[in-house]
Amino acid sequence: xxxxxxxxNRLAVLDHSRLRANSxxxxxxxxxxxxxxxDIVFDTASGPHVAVQNASLTVRPGEFVCLLGPSGCGKSTLxxxxxxxxxxxxxxxxxxxxxxxxxAPDRGMVFQQHSLFPWKTVKENVAFGPLMAGVGQNxxxxxxxxxxxxxxxxxxxxxxxxxxxxxxQQRVGIARALANYPSVLLxxxxxxxxxxxxxxxxxxxxLDIWREFRNTVVFVTHDIDEAVFLSDRIVVMSAxxxxxxxxxxxxxxxxxxxxxxxxxxxxxxxxxxLDLIRKETLNAFQQQNKAG
Amino acid sequence: xxxxxxxxxxTTEPLVEAETDPAMAQAARExxxxxxxxxxxxxxxxxxxxxxxxFKTTGTRYLVRIMALVVAVVLWELASTNGFHxxxxxxxxxxxxxxxxxxVTELTGKEFYLHILHxxxxxxxxxxxxxxxxxxxxxxxxxxxxxxxxxxxxxxxxRPIPAVxxxxxxxxxxxxxxxxxxxxxxxxxxxxxxxxTVHGVEQTNSVLVRAARSLGASRTAILWHVVLPGAMPxxxxxxxxxxxxxxxxxxxxxxxxxxxxxxxYTWNSYTLIQYPQIIIGMLTIGGLGTLCTLLVRKxxxxxxxxxxxxxRS
Numbered sequence: 001x002x003x004x005x006x007x008x009n010r011l012a013v014l015d016h017s018r019l020r021a022n023s024x025x026x027x028x029x030x031x032x033x034x035x036x037x038x039d040i041v042f043d044t045a046s047g048p049h050v051a052v053q054n055a056s057l058t059v060r061p062g063e064f065v066c067l068l069g070p071s072g073c074g075k076s077t078l079x080x081x082x083x084x085x086x087x088x089x090x091x092x093x094x095x096x097x098x099x100x101x102x103x104a105p106d107r108g109m110v111f112q113q114h115s116l117f118p119w120k121t122v123k124e125n126v127a128f129g130p131l132m133a134g135v136g137q138n139x140x141x142x143x144x145x146x147x148x149x150x151x152x153x154x155x156x157x158x159x160x161x162x163x164x165x166x167x168x169q170q171r172v173g174i175a176r177a178l179a180n181y182p183s184v185l186l187x188x189x190x191x192x193x194x195x196x197x198x199x200x201x202x203x204x205x206x207l208d209i210w211r212e213f214r215n216t217v218v219f220v221t222h223d224i225d226e227a228v229f230l231s232d233r234i235v236v237m238s239a240x241x242x243x244x245x246x247x248x249x250x251x252x253x254x255x256x257x258x259x260x261x262x263x264x265x266x267x268x269x270x271x272x273x274l275d276l277i278r279k280e281t282l283n284a285f286q287q288q289n290k291a292g
Numbered sequence: 293x294x295x296x297x298x299x300x301x302x303t304t305e306p307l308v309e310a311e312t313d314p315a316m317a318q319a320a321r322e323x324x325x326x327x328x329x330x331x332x333x334x335x336x337x338x339x340x341x342x343x344x345x346x347f348k349t350t351g352t353r354y355l356v357r358i359m360a361l362v363v364a365v366v367l368w369e370l371a372s373t374n375g376f377h378x379x380x381x382x383x384x385x386x387x388x389x390x391x392x393x394x395x396v397t398e399l400t401g402k403e404f405y406l407h408i409l410h411x412x413x414x415x416x417x418x419x420x421x422x423x424x425x426x427x428x429x430x431x432x433x434x435x436x437x438x439x440x441x442x443x444x445x446x447x448x449x450x451r452p453i454p455a456v457x458x459x460x461x462x463x464x465x466x467x468x469x470x471x472x473x474x475x476x477x478x479x480x481x482x483x484x485x486x487x488x489t490v491h492g493v494e495q496t497n498s499v500l501v502r503a504a505r506s507l508g509a510s511r512t513a514i515l516w517h518v519v520l521p522g523a524m525p526x527x528x529x530x531x532x533x534x535x536x537x538x539x540x541x542x543x544x545x546x547x548x549x550x551x552x553x554x555x556x557y558t559w560n561s562y563t564l565i566q567y568p569q570i571i572i573g574m575l576t577i578g579g580l581g582t583l584c585t586l587l588v589r590k591x592x593x594x595x596x597x598x599x600x601x602x603x604r605s
Binding site: 102116176 | 497499500502503504505506507508509510513517518521522524598599
């Protein structure tokens with residue numbers, strides 16, 4: 001984990017003075033997430049619905065964490081509370097010691113799909129964050145170009161999103177979130193709508209970018225392969241109510257490539273995850289049955 | 293004019309352009325992967341089909357449209373010259389040839405153009421006010437439940453009242469004949485603009501709002517960068533419909549006009565029993581209404597260029 005901090009020449013395009021000016025802290029120390037005893041309860045027509053129950057989680061700066069779980073287990077809700085969209089009903093969420101009360105550009109967000117502004121060109125989409133941060137149009141355009149190069153889409157800066165494929169749109173989404181130099185990148189099943197081929201390439205892409213950026217990433221997925229391939233750590237959640245049932249370290253060396261997916265150590269880890277998830281899920285079921 | 297019918301209207305237009313898309317669709321199908329080389333796909337600029345294909349598709353369709361009109365004119369001519377009278381009576385209806393001759397006379401004079409100019413002026417003033425008021429109220433209603441609850445009852449109550457019914461009140465309330473006519477025209481254009489704006493604003497995509505918030509956008513910035521552009525297709529449909537309604541409200545308003553206006557011209561021809569002129573007046577209103585609606589749509593196109601597949605800024 002600590003083997004790669006700042007070593008890639010592509011990093012030259014990133015503006016490190018801005019990165020530090022934004023936070024006042026050196027890059028490696030930004031993005032510590034702390035979730036403590038969080039319950040998230042929604043009022044629905046059929047009474048209160050507990051989406052997240054008693055969740056506690058600490059993510060270290062620069063760590064890549066996957067929230068893994070079945071659909072509807074509250075993993076996206078938990079992430080949305082880190083993003084600042086959903087206030088916890090109980091407990092607290094802090095990033096770098098500050099309580100999260102609303103969304104902020106310091107916590108970049110990548111959504112599942114169709115989240116680009118369709119009326120803005122690719123460049124305008126990426127420049128939006130810097131513009132909102134108050135830099136001038138020229139500088140914002142410059143930042144946008146930098147980040148579009150980073151995701152390999154510089155040639156498409158004047159295209160509208162609806163002409164791009166799903167994978168390209170997601171890369172623009174990643175560039176847009178990163179253009180604010182966030183200390184935390186929150187990704188809500190960003191590759192969930194893509195076909196398998198594209199998905200694998202996107203995962204490699206993401207790791208390439210992240211290796212240069214080294215910010216904290218929280219990545220929501222229901223795909224075990226994806227979680228193992230990407231993360232330093234997998235936090236497993238169970239459904240209704242959403243609870244954290246396992247916390248698995250992924251000690252696979254980086255950089256990771258597609259060949260890893262068929263390697264014995266990947267398989268072993270995946271098996272370990274499956275077993276653990278199965279055991280914990282069974283436990284959870286039994287506890288629920290006892291309680292019920 | 294309610295919001296549902298507008299959605300239908302909006303979808304009619306892109307059909308014409310839809311045929312020109314295959315190249316673009318192909319460009320979009322090419323997949324991502326790591327770093328697509330620059331300039332690998334620039335298909336969208338040369339994606340127009342050759343002229344022959346254009347004529348077979350779009351050209352043929354326009355030909356059919358024109359022929360449909362020609363058939364009606366020919367039938368009308370036959371009915372009038374032969375004095376067709378079977379429940380519907382064409383005895384007193386001037387034939388297209390007679391109307392055409394009268395039109396030529398009108399076009400050589402100055403009077404006819406004055407009528408048109410006066411009507412254009414009234415529509416322009418009324419329409420601009422209606423657009424400003426309509427969009428502002430519509431956005432307010434779409435964004436705030438309070439605004440909607442306060443304004444909606446007025447709209448529901450006033451909207452069904454036809455323009456003609458406003459004439460007495462307009463005369464009583466407003467200082468001049470001109471202002472009364474403009475008021476009536478304004479009311480006609482106002483409601484479609486408001487309702488479509490509300491509809492568009494209420495359709496705001498919540499994912500885009502969340503995206504904007506996570507990128508640091510303020511409420512004002514969200515309104516400007518997310519809500520308004522997102523509502524624009526619906527607003528533009530409202531603007532086009534509003535323009536059409538403005539013209540037929542104008543006709544009602546100009547009943548009270550003392551001297552000029554194409555509506556006045558039509559009514560006056562009726563009282564003077566100048567049948568060809570009535571038809572000229574009617575067709576002029578129809579033509580101007582269509583033309584202005586078309587101008588509104590074309591004028592708004594730059595606001596919607598992102599909807600066209602393969603558009604480049």
